[in-house]
Amino acid sequence: MYFFTALLVASSVAFVNAGVNCNGSGNCPGIVGSLSDIVNISQGLDENRIYRPGEHIICIQSQLGNGLCAFLQGNSAENGHFVKILLKDLQNHGCKKCGSVPVDATQGGNDDGNGILTVNAVGSTGGCNGIC
Template sequence: MRFESILLPLATVAVGVDALGINCRGSANCGLYGANVSKDMVNLLNGVDPNRWYNNGQQIACVTRERDAGAICAFFQNTGGWQGQKAKELAHYITEHGCLACGSVPTGYPSSNDVAQGELTFNYVSNPCTGFSEGSKRC
């Protein structure tokens, strides 16, 4: 009986890790970008071509800050790719979740909060589509 009472809470924690869902996680560099990055990203994504196809990991848009060669970029993960319209539909959920710079939202959100089918992610990248002095832009 004692053995079962220890395993049940551990199994519950393990399931919670696999089903992370919408979240504000990202690189340690995300905190260096300030409070409006996710809102800036939503504005950039609202202007993408809804019919353009973005492959898994392909940068869709990036928000840069002065004196940093990297940027916070939006991209799909764990998918076969999606059209720009999907990024437009999902992006606002990251800011509404309270994420200031980085975060992810499952591609099936809000009906599914499971990232197993893929996710739209805002995260720091060291090699963004933007040049050092270009500023924020769609890729």
Template sequence: MFPAMKTILAVSSLFTSSLALPADISANPSDPMNPRALGINCRGSGLCPLATIENHTGTRILQLWHDILAATDKDPNTVYNSGDHIVCVGTSVSITVGASVSGEVEGIEGEVSLETEVSLGTGGVCLFPQGASLTLAQIRELVDALGNHGCATCGSVPIHFVDEKSNDPSSGILTSNYVGNPFCGGNCISSVGN
């Protein structure tokens, strides 16, 4: 081996050992383009910053998730599978389409008016597990972890972030993100309180 090569290898191994993560923190997977490779994060769709609560109280959507999950009377052992919506908030834009016709036929006059309302879904933000099943009790703790991380609307947290202190998303993640269809069915929490 060349002397310069030995020096490079020695320096390389010196830096590698000094940059090792502590044993209680898992390294993120190597693909930074994969959203599941990030560990806990506040990333999501580019539409996330536009999702706000219109009452202007300063309440963040993740705070809303926390409040809804705390207020629901659903069994804490309720299981949500990968992709199941746990809770969603969305909006729709209403468009009124109308037309009228008037005329006279053989001395009879009249007017016909047609009007209908079309609702075009504009999406919304939902909370859902990816790559794993979670109980409502686990979800409550993970939502709090996202809020404590500083996330306002969107973000993901590995499912073992709270119970095992692991930032490794390979077992699955809980995600709050923009979705095109914020449908709330099955065990999705659509109302709380009276």
């Protein structure tokens, strides 16, 4: 029992501080779209618009209303210019569909605690298909 608890705590810590990674939900492999599609769409972002944590920035919607979305998590609100840089960093890391990148990665950081940009499968895009 103690071993299981220690293992659970250790895996939780590893997940919380994952740094740049290509992880996503179990739905990621089968969802419509790719990171490359998200990066291409991001070229049309308003570079001065501020995106807040949890707000869908870009989505590729399936016919069912679910899809692949880019969004911020944590404490960091970022402008469209920086979102484009982070998406490209995620792509340069080798991610093909889903993943996350800490907002401080461009300064050599790898701390998820400062906020992260995530591309992941979502149950609903909220009607967004393209720039949200």
